[in-house]
Amino acid sequence: MTPKQKYRASIKGQVTEAKYKIKHNAGRRVRYATDPGFRAGLLESAVGYYISHRERGLRYVYFKKYGITWEERDALLAAQGGRCKLCGDHDHHAKSRGWHTDHDPAKKKGEPGFIRGILCLNCNTGLGRFKESAKLLEQAALYIRGTCHASSEDPAIWGATPCMVAETPAGRPGNQFCERVPFFG
Ligand SMILES: [Zn+2]
Numbered sequence: 001m002t003p004k005q006k007y008r009a010s011i012k013g014q015v016t017e018a019k020y021k022i023k024h025n026a027g028r029r030v031r032y033a034t035d036p037g038f039r040a041g042l043l044e045s046a047v048g049y050y051i052s053h054r055e056r057g058l059r060y061v062y063f064k065k066y067g068i069t070w071e072e073r074d075a076l077l078a079a080q081g082g083r084c085k086l087c088g089d090h091d092h093h094a095k096s097r098g099w100h101t102d103h104d105p106a107k108k109k110g111e112p113g114f115i116r117g118i119l120c121l122n123c124n125t126g127l128g129r130f131k132e133s134a135k136l137l138e139q140a141a142l143y144i145r146g147t148c149h150a151s152s153e154d155p156a157i158w159g160a161t162p163c164m165v166a167e168t169p170a171g172r173p174g175n176q177f178c179e180r181v182p183f184f185g
Helices: 003-034 036-066 070-079 121-129 134-145
Strands: 100-103 115-119
Touching: 003 036, 036 070, 036 100, 070 115, 100 121, 115 121
Parallel strands: none
Antiparallel strands: 100 115
16 A cells, blocks of 8 residues: 555544544434433443542642642641732632642752642742742842832842932833842843
């Protein structure tokens, strides 16, 4: 068989299979709607199995990833007063997946400090968008305050002497650029 013939045969096979599936599934749908015994059996077997094993699978994946169980996560959340550890919100803001387990990517699973806390969706994705960088987040804080290091609470990072640069190159107040702030550094 030439490659072209092979390709045509495979397409033909796929079409035949799809046609069969449509016909087969249509029959099953009718039976599901009209035969209570068939419906109960299906729910009992396939769907019930799926639901019970789905949770087991999810639990396993979670434990493999974070090294703690769902119960341990819930205990951590309870210790935080049922609130996001970063913003203190009672709402996790996630549509379906609930609270986020935040871990330190620089540490290994099981190491102390690997699990940093339980966060809401906004805080967790926020940290990710700032590349989990304390420096970038500090920079962002300075940026939204519209100041340079003069108002920073941490003189160890930004220097103790207030900055004298008052204006941006465009002359706007706020978001002042200072040569001592290591932008993009
Ligand atoms: Zn939060």
